[in-house]
Amino acid sequence: MKSHAKVVVIGGGVVGCSVLFHLARHGWTDVVLLERDELTSGSTWHAAGGMHTINGDPNVAKLQKYTISLYKEIEELSGQATGVHLTGGVLLAATEARLDWLRGVVSKGRYLGIDLEVISAKEAAELMPLLDPKQFVGAVRNKEDGHLDPSGVTHAYAKAARKLGAEVERFTKVEDIVRRPDGLWRVITNKGEVVAEHVVNAGGLWAREVGRMVGLELPVLAMEHMYLITEDMPEVADWNKKTGTEIIHAVDFDGELYLRQERGGMLMGTYEKANKVWSEFQTPWNFGHELLEPDIDRIAPSLEVGFRHFPAFQKTGIKQIINGPFTFAPDGNPLVGPVRGLPGFWVACGVMAGFSQGGGVGLALSNWMIEGDPGADIWAMDVARYGDWATMAYTNAKVRENYSRRFSIRFPNEELPAGRPLKTTPVYDILSARGAQWGVAYGLEVPLWYAPEGVKDEFSWRRSSDFDHVAKEVAAVRGGVGLSEISSFAKYRVMGEGAAAWLDRMLACRLPKPGRMTLAPMLKEDGKLIGDFTLANVGAPGARDSEWFIAGSGVAEQYHMRWFEAHEPKDGSVRIEALGQKLAGLAIAGPKAREVLAKVTRADTSNTAFPFMAVARMDIGMAPCLVGRVSYTGDLGYEIWVAPEYQRAAFQALLTAGQEFGIGLFGSRALNALRLEKNYGSWAREYRPIYGPLEAGLDRFVAYGKEADFIGKEAAVAERKQGGKLRLRAFIVEADDADVIGDEAIWHDGVVRGWVTSGGYAHHSKKSVAMGYVPKEIADRPDGFEIEILGKRHAARIQAAPLFDANFERMRA
Numbered sequence: 001m002k003s004h005a006k007v008v009v010i011g012g013g014v015v016g017c018s019v020l021f022h023l024a025r026h027g028w029t030d031v032v033l034l035e036r037d038e039l040t041s042g043s044t045w046h047a048a049g050g051m052h053t054i055n056g057d058p059n060v061a062k063l064q065k066y067t068i069s070l071y072k073e074i075e076e077l078s079g080q081a082t083g084v085h086l087t088g089g090v091l092l093a094a095t096e097a098r099l100d101w102l103r104g105v106v107s108k109g110r111y112l113g114i115d116l117e118v119i120s121a122k123e124a125a126e127l128m129p130l131l132d133p134k135q136f137v138g139a140v141r142n143k144e145d146g147h148l149d150p151s152g153v154t155h156a157y158a159k160a161a162r163k164l165g166a167e168v169e170r171f172t173k174v175e176d177i178v179r180r181p182d183g184l185w186r187v188i189t190n191k192g193e194v195v196a197e198h199v200v201n202a203g204g205l206w207a208r209e210v211g212r213m214v215g216l217e218l219p220v221l222a223m224e225h226m227y228l229i230t231e232d233m234p235e236v237a238d239w240n241k242k243t244g245t246e247i248i249h250a251v252d253f254d255g256e257l258y259l260r261q262e263r264g265g266m267l268m269g270t271y272e273k274a275n276k277v278w279s280e281f282q283t284p285w286n287f288g289h290e291l292l293e294p295d296i297d298r299i300a301p302s303l304e305v306g307f308r309h310f311p312a313f314q315k316t317g318i319k320q321i322i323n324g325p326f327t328f329a330p331d332g333n334p335l336v337g338p339v340r341g342l343p344g345f346w347v348a349c350g351v352m353a354g355f356s357q358g359g360g361v362g363l364a365l366s367n368w369m370i371e372g373d374p375g376a377d378i379w380a381m382d383v384a385r386y387g388d389w390a391t392m393a394y395t396n397a398k399v400r401e402n403y404s405r406r407f408s409i410r411f412p413n414e415e416l417p418a419g420r421p422l423k424t425t426p427v428y429d430i431l432s433a434r435g436a437q438w439g440v441a442y443g444l445e446v447p448l449w450y451a452p453e454g455v456k457d458e459f460s461w462r463r464s465s466d467f468d469h470v471a472k473e474v475a476a477v478r479g480g481v482g483l484s485e486i487s488s489f490a491k492y493r494v495m496g497e498g499a500a501a502w503l504d505r506m507l508a509c510r511l512p513k514p515g516r517m518t519l520a521p522m523l524k525e526d527g528k529l530i531g532d533f534t535l536a537n538v539g540a541p542g543a544r545d546s547e548w549f550i551a552g553s554g555v556a557e558q559y560h561m562r563w564f565e566a567h568e569p570k571d572g573s574v575r576i577e578a579l580g581q582k583l584a585g586l587a588i589a590g591p592k593a594r595e596v597l598a599k600v601t602r603a604d605t606s607n608t609a610f611p612f613m614a615v616a617r618m619d620i621g622m623a624p625c626l627v628g629r630v631s632y633t634g635d636l637g638y639e640i641w642v643a644p645e646y647q648r649a650a651f652q653a654l655l656t657a658g659q660e661f662g663i664g665l666f667g668s669r670a671l672n673a674l675r676l677e678k679n680y681g682s683w684a685r686e687y688r689p690i691y692g693p694l695e696a697g698l699d700r701f702v703a704y705g706k707e708a709d710f711i712g713k714e715a716a717v718a719e720r721k722q723g724g725k726l727r728l729r730a731f732i733v734e735a736d737d738a739d740v741i742g743d744e745a746i747w748h749d750g751v752v753r754g755w756v757t758s759g760g761y762a763h764h765s766k767k768s769v770a771m772g773y774v775p776k777e778i779a780d781r782p783d784g785f786e787i788e789i790l791g792k793r794h795a796a797r798i799q800a801a802p803l804f805d806a807n808f809e810r811m812r813a
């Protein structure tokens with residue numbers, strides 16, 4: 001074993017081998033994979049080997065498509081058979097709601113280049129002869145489904161990597177990982193030590209234990225999973241003989257089952273409701289090539305449905321039941337990327353569908369390590385989407401929920417209950433008493449809307465029980481004044497002698513003067529967005545030690561702190577702190593907002609003393625606050641930041657003062673309706689790391705000519721010159737009873753040309769609005785657009801000027 005390497009990959013399952021292969025293919029050949037046993041000694045060897053392109057997140061779906069396309073290449077490179085059978089498959093719907101969901105999947109597939117087609121249940125039965133068409137209402141055909149040999153694929157990655165110069169050390173167990181003062185990692189094994197610049201934790205079933213070696217508690221947990229293999233079936237033999245093809249894959253969502261042919265019989269797996277966690281706290285090191293005891297009672301309810309939906313199973317015997325463990329993150333997507341605070345330590349774990357996702361994970365991680373960027377939008381897999389709040393007990397609750405809902409529909413207005421409430425703000429009980437319906441962001445309870453007694457969300461793809469109530473919240477804001485809780489924003493304090501110079505380099509905007517705020521895009525080296533913030537200069541004028549306040553996307557707190565800290569000066573001249581819930585937030589908005597504020601503070605709130613984008617410390621009632629004159633509603637409004645111990649007092653003061661103006665509470669759904677009619681985008685929806693500021697319409701906040709050499713300046717200047725490729729646009733959709741959710745296809749002149757990032761109903765303007773990206777060549781054509789909602793194309797037109805207050809008179813009044 002070598003004593004030094006650029007990279008040590010820990011774990012020889014399908015994921016670690018894929019990472020090794022991709023690093024070597026990308027040119028890093030001084031890389032070694034350490035495996036404590038034979039390759040495939042975790043979850044990999046007993047996998048059912050199914051592969052699919054479909055994923056709830058379109059960017060993960062793209063990487064799944066890449067994974068499947070890779071198998072031919074690694075087979076050729078390695079000379080090792082992968083056993084790939086590209087049979088195609090059917091995704092089955094037993095209810096209309098499921099068919100609506102599948103229609104959405106097809107719409108996404110259109111712009112991802114995934115060939116999907118809605119077919120009838122009868123047509124599905126012609127493709128998959130074992131199903132009873134009477135049990136289903138329709139299906140989707142996917143030509144890219146199939147299965148493979150898990151061990152063959154893993155060895156093919158490893159052999160291909162070796163041919164490119166990488167090394168694999170089997171029977172080499174990593175026992176400890178220690179960071180040296182010079183930043184290199186000592187990887188200590190039972191056979192000696194390797195010193196490496198980078199370490200990748202691809203420990204699969206033992207990812208938690210490997211993480212603990214560096215003081216990291218990763219939110220992953222293993223679940224037991226069962227599939228059965230039947231005796232040979234005459235129906236299968238007949239079909240094979242008659243058509244010369246295998247029985248295709250089937251996913252029966254309502255039965256919570258997946259099926260495929262296995263030799264002369266069938267394989268049927270299930271994500272059962274009565275699921276079981278495996279090795280809750282610690283994975284035993286002596287677990288290897290072994291299976292768990294099957295428990296047929298646990299899967300009996302699913303099998304009962306399966307036998308009804310696929311009657312041929314009733315007449316056949318079960319040859320074997322496989323029960324094995326594999327790991328999940330709380331939301332079921334992988335955990336990939338660099339870990340905040342541990343430079344050179346990377347993770348590629350929690351991969352629950354290694355044969356659909358392993359290739360994409362390897363590609364993204366190797367790009368990230370070598371180029372400094374994953375090269376794709378992998379937010380849905382980024383380890384930074386979780387923070388310390390994702391504790392072991394939280395992970396346990398969420399993973400169990402996620403497993404039991406693996407094939408369940410999640411409606412766009414459906415909030416999942418497990419692991420909640422976890423983080424709450426001081427006004428939580430007050431808002432609950434007023435009917436708040438709660439959602440969750442980054443572990444924090446967030447009010448979505450306020451329901452009268454006895455009303456709650458009815459889960460639906462269409463406009464639902466909240467519609468009229470959200471309309472009233474919107475009317476309160478536009479007609480007078482609304483009050484909302486905005487603690488879910490991420491808040492940062494930046495201080496120190498070097499703060500101004502550092503921010504000038506980190507952010508693409510011009511820095512505001514003391515007492516002023518600005519919108520602040522943050523770019524990567526390639527000139528694409530990595531953040532969009534509100535930056536406030538809250539330091540005393542002329543002070544040496546300047547102080548800055550930044551508000552940004554709450555879900556991206558860890559993501560942005562990782563970026564900030566990676567670029568922090570080493571001399572201590574800048575101090576950056578994520579304030580999390582050390583600071584709570586409230587907002588008031590609407591034409592009467594100033595009058596409300598004026599009643600609760602002695603500060604001068606006139607437009608001259610406190611104009612648009614001003615920021616100041618002022619007392620609200622008895623509570624000391626930081627108040628910024630800015631509002632995501634696009635109306636006259638204020639964002640109020642307050643220490644949590646004062647939040648209730650500030651809230652009560654505003655509510656009482658607002659009574660005479662008919663103040664109403666509004667939640668995040670009303671805020672969505674309000675921002676849509678202002679064409680305002682938001683991070684993780686419109687603004688993501690694959691778009692440039694010009695494409696995203698944020699170029700007006702980029703100070704291309706400023707003196708400071710901000711990160712991404714050169715690329716941003718080039719984008720401006722060349723014009724980029726895409727444009728973010730707002731569309732008015734001729735919708736009926738359903739609005740866009742996100743990820744729908746945008747058609748132009750009968751061809752799919754773009755995708756929706758978000759949307760909804762703008763209650764004040766009474767219009768259905770969608771925001772999305774289209775190629776710049778068609779971005780100024782007002783007509784010819786259609787947006788697909790639930791399988792139906794609706795006429796849409798570009799709304800260039802905001803529907804509400806296009807001249808910004810209200811906002812600046």
Ligand SMILES: Cc1cc2nc3c(=O)[nH]c(=O)nc-3n(C[C@H](O)[C@H](O)[C@H](O)COP(=O)(O)OP(=O)(O)OC[C@H]3O[C@@H](n4cnc5c(N)ncnc54)[C@H](O)[C@@H]3O)c2cc1C
Nearest residue numbers: 011013015036042043044048049050174204205353354355
């Ligand atoms: C019953 C069942 C059916 C499944 N069916 C499918 C399917 O149809 N399709 C699909 O895509 N996925 C399926 N999966 C999931 C799939 O198996 C996993 O997604 C995949 O195997 C994860 O691979 P991995 O490399 O991340 O982890 P693992 O396979 O667990 O590999 C981790 C490796 O790291 C090694 N290791 C850990 N710690 C150390 C250390 N300290 N030192 C050295 N080596 C170490 C282990 O020995 C192990 O070999 C199934 C899983 C099960 C259990």
